[in-house]
Amino acid sequence: MEVDSIDCMSSSDVMDEEAVTLLHHHPSSKPHGGGAAVPPGISPAATSVHELLECPVCTNSMYPPIHQCRNGHTLCSACKTRVHNRCPTCRQELGDIRCLALEKVAESLELPCKYSSLGCPEIFPYYSKLKHEAQCNFRPYNCPYAGSECSVVGDIPFLVTHLRDDHKVDMHSGCTFNHRYVKSNPREVENATWMLTVFHCFGQYFCLHFEAFQLGMAPVYMAFLRFMGDENEARNFSYSLEVGANGRKLIWEGTPRSIRDSHRKVRDSHDGLIIQRNMALFFSGGERKELKLRVTGRIWKEQQNPESGVCIPNLCN
Numbered sequence: 001m002e003v004d005s006i007d008c009m010s011s012s013d014v015m016d017e018e019a020v021t022l023l024h025h026h027p028s029s030k031p032h033g034g035g036a037a038v039p040p041g042i043s044p045a046a047t048s049v050h051e052l053l054e055c056p057v058c059t060n061s062m063y064p065p066i067h068q069c070r071n072g073h074t075l076c077s078a079c080k081t082r083v084h085n086r087c088p089t090c091r092q093e094l095g096d097i098r099c100l101a102l103e104k105v106a107e108s109l110e111l112p113c114k115y116s117s118l119g120c121p122e123i124f125p126y127y128s129k130l131k132h133e134a135q136c137n138f139r140p141y142n143c144p145y146a147g148s149e150c151s152v153v154g155d156i157p158f159l160v161t162h163l164r165d166d167h168k169v170d171m172h173s174g175c176t177f178n179h180r181y182v183k184s185n186p187r188e189v190e191n192a193t194w195m196l197t198v199f200h201c202f203g204q205y206f207c208l209h210f211e212a213f214q215l216g217m218a219p220v221y222m223a224f225l226r227f228m229g230d231e232n233e234a235r236n237f238s239y240s241l242e243v244g245a246n247g248r249k250l251i252w253e254g255t256p257r258s259i260r261d262s263h264r265k266v267r268d269s270h271d272g273l274i275i276q277r278n279m280a281l282f283f284s285g286g287e288r289k290e291l292k293l294r295v296t297g298r299i300w301k302e303q304q305n306p307e308s309g310v311c312i313p314n315l316c317n
């Protein structure tokens with residue numbers, strides 16, 4: 001027995017190392033011996049390891065640091081900060097006792113990724129699980145709408161419906177576009193002037209953003225495309241944007257950014273077509289009293305890397 005386990009072992013009815021090992025190797029089997037393997041504060045019926053690790057106060061899973069009172073009642077660290085140093089089970093002073101044996105169980109358990117219901121098949125020990133979940137490809141996406149803080153998250157089909165129904169975003173099919181942006185008072189450039197259009201092509205969804213903002217002291221317009229999916233998939237696509245009039249034209253060619261990157265991050269990295277206001281007014285023609293920009297663009301799929309894919313002769317040229 002390691003010395004650092006003493007705290008937890010001070011209570012006679014906390015599970016012993018043997019029970020821990022047993023539970024770890026047979027997560028689905030029920031521990032025998034009844035009360036002896038179940039820490040106080042948790043109902044004797046709670047016999048699976050996951051139930052054992054359930055905080056009796058908030059019922060979330062407990063992970064290190066796991067605390068216990070002098071009588072061995074366990075609780076999670078979030079609840080510990082909330083209970084004003086009183087054990088919620090026996091009302092005794094809580095103190096600062098860790099339950100290291102239970103912490104070891106929690107660390108050694110292999111748990112499914114929290115996005116398993118969204119399709120992730122991965123299983124990890126606790127700390128690797130946390131790391132993985134921050135990067136998991138199945139984690140939900142944030143709503144890509146840029147006009148206000150929107151806290152909606154979900155998968156792509158859900159967000160497409162949400163953009164259409166809740167944000168009234170324009171939906172288009174096809175991989176080419178021709179868009180007019182008209183603004184009556186081009187002298188006003190607030191940071192929050194933006195527009196979003198969603199394009200559906202190649203079985204994927206793309207967000208075309210257009211907005212006006214201050215770049216340093218200068219008002220500019222910017223258009224860029226975001227891919228509704230992960231970054232590695234976004235790299236399979238390219239897009240071009242064109243704006244012009246009177247024999248001049250600006251062309252931008254780029255790779256759409258994943259909506260994993262926030263709208264703001266993409267804007268601040270200037271990864272798109274940036275039009276100075278003077279040029280924008282010039283392209284608008286007329287009396288410079290109105291902003292009238294025609295942005296045309298195209299989205300295409302990049303040829304697969306010949307080493308990574310099978311080339312079907314009829315389709316490759």
Ligand SMILES: [Zn+2]
Pocket residue numbers: 055056057058059060075076077078079080
């Ligand atoms: Zn808790």
Ligand SMILES: [Zn+2]
Pocket residue numbers: 069070071072073087088089090091092
């Ligand atoms: Zn207690």
Ligand SMILES: [Zn+2]
Pocket residue numbers: 113114115116120121122132133136137138
């Ligand atoms: Zn995952």
Ligand SMILES: [Zn+2]
Pocket residue numbers: 143144145150151152162166167
């Ligand atoms: Zn939204």
